[in-house]
Amino acid sequence: MKNNRVSIIGCGNIGISIVLGLLKQQIIPAKNITATRRNIEELAHLKEYGVRLMSDNIEAIKESHLIIIAVKPYNIISVLEELKDHLNPGKQLLISVTAGVPISKINAVINSRVPVFRAMPNISASVGKSVTCICHNEVKPGELESVKFLFDIIGSTMTIDEDLMESATILGSCGIAYVLRFIRAMIQGGIQIGFDAATASAIVNQTVKGAAELLIERHQHPEFEIDKVTTPKGCTIVGLNEMEHNGFSSSLIKGLVASFEKIEK
């Protein structure tokens, strides 16, 4: 599978994150990765790694086994129309990371010429730490494995029902922005209580990483670990309760649901 050739059609924010993650792990050789967009000069920084860059989508997919479509939803139909007669049944898999476009709609455009997957990674793919939710309809043995192999290189993967793909977009892909905003607020607080920005960032980043790794390794609910930090009548519980009085959890949940309602439209 590491000899599979990959093309990323519409290499913008998420496409570049995927390419950088693949380059970092060095499992798929750079020469087997092709990235496209119309303004190709925007990808010039990838050239030095040996990634193939082009603006011709049809040329880009010619030798590819895995074709990742990473354009915005309003561009996907025209890109699929452009590619459909050039897809190679039996040899290629098409993976859309475009949000909100169902497999049935993609199949309707490409006449089901190749198996279609949807995948929802996040931008931490660039450092090999994405979580990618994958869904598919009926596939042959080995096809899902090929897709998982690719996304496992840039983080972890899980297979979900397509019904949950929009939820996965909010929780996993948009979710990183919520976490980053939380981190920013922590840093701002850290500066107010005495640290310079760089030191505050270093403390907060490691604290957030440690919290996540604690939960991942111990398989615990956050509140179980929070109980270990909150001394009765202590400073942590006073701070946490003040945050809750000001709507901390409620605000986060409401924001997440607002994002979900937006994507559902």
Ligand SMILES: NC(=O)c1ccc[n+]([C@@H]2O[C@H](COP(=O)([O-])OP(=O)(O)OC[C@H]3O[C@@H](n4cnc5c(N)ncnc54)[C@H](OP(=O)(O)O)[C@@H]3O)[C@@H](O)[C@H]2O)c1
């Ligand atoms: N950003 C994320 O964190 C993230 C995570 C998961 C999923 N997604 C989904 O991925 C999709 C792309 O998001 P994004 O943030 O990466 O958007 P983006 O930065 O705008 O990237 C899309 C790219 O597609 C290119 N493009 C448009 N039409 C094209 C065409 N005909 N041929 C080749 N390239 C074309 C654009 O470049 P040119 O204008 O130069 O062609 C652009 O760079 C969205 O549906 C989004 O929901 C995003």
